[in-house]
Amino acid sequence: MTRPHTPTLDRVAGPADLKALSDADLARLAHELRTETISAVSETGGHLGSSLGVVELSVAIHAVFNAPHDKLVWDVGHQCYPHKILTHRRDRIRTLRQEGGLSGFTKRSESAFDPFGAAHSSTSISAALGFTVARDMGQATGDAIAVIGDGAISAGMAYEAMNNAGHEGRRMFVILNDNEMSIAPPTGAMSKYLSGLWTDTPLGALKDMAEGIERALPGPVREGARRARQLVTGMPGSGTLFEELGFTYIGPIDGHDMDQLLGVLRAARARATGPVLIHAMTVKGKGYRPAEASADKYHGVATFDVASGAQKKSVSHAPAYTKVFGQALTDEAARDSRIVAITAAMPSGTGVDIMAKRFPARVFDVGIAEQHAVTFAAGMAAGGLRPFCAIYSTFLQRAYDQVVHDVALQKLPVRFAIDRAGLVGADGATHAGAFDTAYLANLPGFVVMAAGDEAELVHMVATATEYDEGPIAFRYPRGEGMGVAMPERGLPLEIGKGRIVREGTGVAILSFGAHLSECLVAADALEARGVSATVADARFAKPLDTDLIAQLVAHHGALITVEQGAEGGFGAQVLHWLARTGRLDRGLAVRTMTLPDRFIDHASPARMYAEAGLTSGDIVATALGAMGVPTLDSARRA
Numbered sequence: 001m002t003r004p005h006t007p008t009l010d011r012v013a014g015p016a017d018l019k020a021l022s023d024a025d026l027a028r029l030a031h032e033l034r035t036e037t038i039s040a041v042s043e044t045g046g047h048l049g050s051s052l053g054v055v056e057l058s059v060a061i062h063a064v065f066n067a068p069h070d071k072l073v074w075d076v077g078h079q080c081y082p083h084k085i086l087t088h089r090r091d092r093i094r095t096l097r098q099e100g101g102l103s104g105f106t107k108r109s110e111s112a113f114d115p116f117g118a119a120h121s122s123t124s125i126s127a128a129l130g131f132t133v134a135r136d137m138g139q140a141t142g143d144a145i146a147v148i149g150d151g152a153i154s155a156g157m158a159y160e161a162m163n164n165a166g167h168e169g170r171r172m173f174v175i176l177n178d179n180e181m182s183i184a185p186p187t188g189a190m191s192k193y194l195s196g197l198w199t200d201t202p203l204g205a206l207k208d209m210a211e212g213i214e215r216a217l218p219g220p221v222r223e224g225a226r227r228a229r230q231l232v233t234g235m236p237g238s239g240t241l242f243e244e245l246g247f248t249y250i251g252p253i254d255g256h257d258m259d260q261l262l263g264v265l266r267a268a269r270a271r272a273t274g275p276v277l278i279h280a281m282t283v284k285g286k287g288y289r290p291a292e293a294s295a296d297k298y299h300g301v302a303t304f305d306v307a308s309g310a311q312k313k314s315v316s317h318a319p320a321y322t323k324v325f326g327q328a329l330t331d332e333a334a335r336d337s338r339i340v341a342i343t344a345a346m347p348s349g350t351g352v353d354i355m356a357k358r359f360p361a362r363v364f365d366v367g368i369a370e371q372h373a374v375t376f377a378a379g380m381a382a383g384g385l386r387p388f389c390a391i392y393s394t395f396l397q398r399a400y401d402q403v404v405h406d407v408a409l410q411k412l413p414v415r416f417a418i419d420r421a422g423l424v425g426a427d428g429a430t431h432a433g434a435f436d437t438a439y440l441a442n443l444p445g446f447v448v449m450a451a452g453d454e455a456e457l458v459h460m461v462a463t464a465t466e467y468d469e470g471p472i473a474f475r476y477p478r479g480e481g482m483g484v485a486m487p488e489r490g491l492p493l494e495i496g497k498g499r500i501v502r503e504g505t506g507v508a509i510l511s512f513g514a515h516l517s518e519c520l521v522a523a524d525a526l527e528a529r530g531v532s533a534t535v536a537d538a539r540f541a542k543p544l545d546t547d548l549i550a551q552l553v554a555h556h557g558a559l560i561t562v563e564q565g566a567e568g569g570f571g572a573q574v575l576h577w578l579a580r581t582g583r584l585d586r587g588l589a590v591r592t593m594t595l596p597d598r599f600i601d602h603a604s605p606a607r608m609y610a611e612a613g614l615t616s617g618d619i620v621a622t623a624l625g626a627m628g629v630p631t632l633d634s635a636r637r638a
């Protein structure tokens with residue numbers, strides 16, 4: 001009688017269960033884990049390709065190391081779905097990226113198996129070194145293992161960390177997950193170098209090495225072996241870059257071959273005395289044909305049909321801001337050969353791929369290197385070009401000193417196209433574009449704009465093109481515009497001038513950015529309550545349209561500012577000006593509506609804005625409150 005087959009995955013609640021499995025069972029487990037990951041992401045959407053590439057790695061690491069005592073740090077964390085399934089979260093994996101569900105990244109508050117949260121790249125080696133020092137200073141923590149991708153290792157921070165780790169010489173592990181892909185095909189000399197290691201090095205020789213033979217050899221022989229290996233790696237006179245930095249380099253190995261992975265990790269764990277870098281070659285989207293066959297390897301997908309791989313298309317009513325920007329930039333570039341664009345590994349995310357199709361030599365993908373991108377743009381501006389530095393709001397945070405020191409202080413005309421302003425949805429708090437208005441509008445000489453709709457965005461691209469006096473930024477959100485009529489071509493706006501969108505008499509709503517549509521809905525609702533509302537689009541947080549604001553406060557009972565950003569941004573600029581000019585002393589009713597002073601967890605953007613208190617209903621309630629009109633809520637509170 002044959003016993004019914006119990007899938008190996010069903011016998012695994014957590015990593016401890018992996019220790020009882022044979023190597024053959026672990027290989028079977030990886031197969032089932034891949035199927036489970038595909039099935040879950042087909043229902044939730046998410047970063048599928050990266051997760052499929054690390055299925056075997058996830059199983060092998062958890063089989064060999066002892067998390068959560070050992071600290072496993074996934075760089076970016078977008079590839080952690082198999083890890084989540086293996087670490088007591090399988091029952092919730094179909095809530096991934098949904099409101100109230102699992103995060104799409106590693107998150108300390110979610111599990112002890114996520115010892116260090118991420119979502120922005122290239123932090124893992126620094127964090128792992130921190131855990132290592134904590135262990136060496138007597139804290140109850142084990143080995144630290146950083147898993148970093150070939151895209152993420154293009155960032156300066158990874159080298160700062162390796163430089164430090166090599167100097168410290170402490171036992172720690174870095175696994176380079178090299179799938180020869182970032183979101184787009186990776187660019188740069190480092191990427192070429194890594195590919196060279198793979199193509200020039202026979203696997204067999206390296207497997208022996210991984211088993212620790214070289215390390216176990218007596219000194220003189222070990223040196224001979226090392227020299228021989230240097231010949232094999234095609235680096236006469238030197239070791240790999242990683243060895244030069246003080247790491248023991250093992251690889252490249254096949255990151256989908258469970259025997260190799262287990263053998264190498266066990267050997268490294270048994271023998272390592274200092275920092276070790278294991279170079280694993282993987283395939284993004286591995287084991288799911290539609291993913292492997294697609295250009296982006298299913299980096300980030302909507303929900304999809306497992307059999308065909310067909311992703312659910314969103315029904316779009318208006319062009320996406322990103323596309324509008326990409327097209328407007330390309331149109332400007334066609335008229336002005338000084339225009340260049342810079343992206344930090346996000347050509348399609350930022351829309352500069354549209355310009356790259358037409359003017360490939362004028363679009364620069366610098367890899368995940370936001371700091372360099374900004375200073376590179378500053379140099380281009382100083383050299384007489386008209387650079388557009390297109391970076392998501394959240395990632396520009398990383399380049400703040402470059403924005404201040406290299407751009408603002410030198411008054412260089414770098415144009416910052418800031419996509420993903422405001423709350424972005426499923427990527428959650430780590431990707432919220434919350435702070436840019438605050439951190440740019442406080443810089444002397446910066447012009448800071450926000451697009452009220454997609455037509456305004458076209459005008460802002462034209463404005464930025466023409467503006468050579470200093471740095472200028474314009475922000476716009478993820479997703480579709482409002483479906484407004486689009487201009488034939490962008491017309492430069494007068495710097496520091498807003499516009500009245502709807503005239504009223506009672507309350508003035510001053511919008512900065514894409515919440516303009518909510519403000520207009522709120523104005524309709526106020527009208528229905530007998531309160532007439534003016535809606536103005538400020539366009540500029542800096543310089544402020546002080547004539548417009550003076551008019552609004554002079555002729556309305558209350559002023560409400562609304563923005564898709566944190567405290568300290570547009571509303572604060574308005575308040576500073578009102579206070580400086582003594583207007584606040586005159587009993588002016590003014591309210592600032594911003595994101596609240598807390599991080600907002602992932603959900604749909606609409607639900608996140610509701611959580612933030614920034615719906616049209618919230619604007620109505622705030623306006624009525626400022627006007628002293630009793631509301632249901634105030635009645636209840638009383």
Ligand SMILES: Cc1ncc(C[n+]2csc(CCOP(=O)(O)OP(=O)(O)O)c2C)c(N)n1
Binds near residue numbers: 299398
């Ligand atoms: C600082 C920062 N810049 C940009 C991104 C956007 N981003 C997320 S994943 C990714 C590519 C990462 O490539 P790699 O590390 O090779 O991982 P893979 O997806 O190939 O597994 C990029 C550019 C980010 N998360 N953080």
Ligand SMILES: CC(=O)[C@@H](O)[C@H](O)COP(=O)(O)O
Binds near residue numbers: 047119349420427478
């Ligand atoms: C992990 C990461 O940082 C990116 O993949 C990000 O999720 C892309 O976001 P968009 O979908 O908004 O381009």
Ligand SMILES: [Mg+2]
Binds near residue numbers: 150
């Ligand atoms: Mg990669």
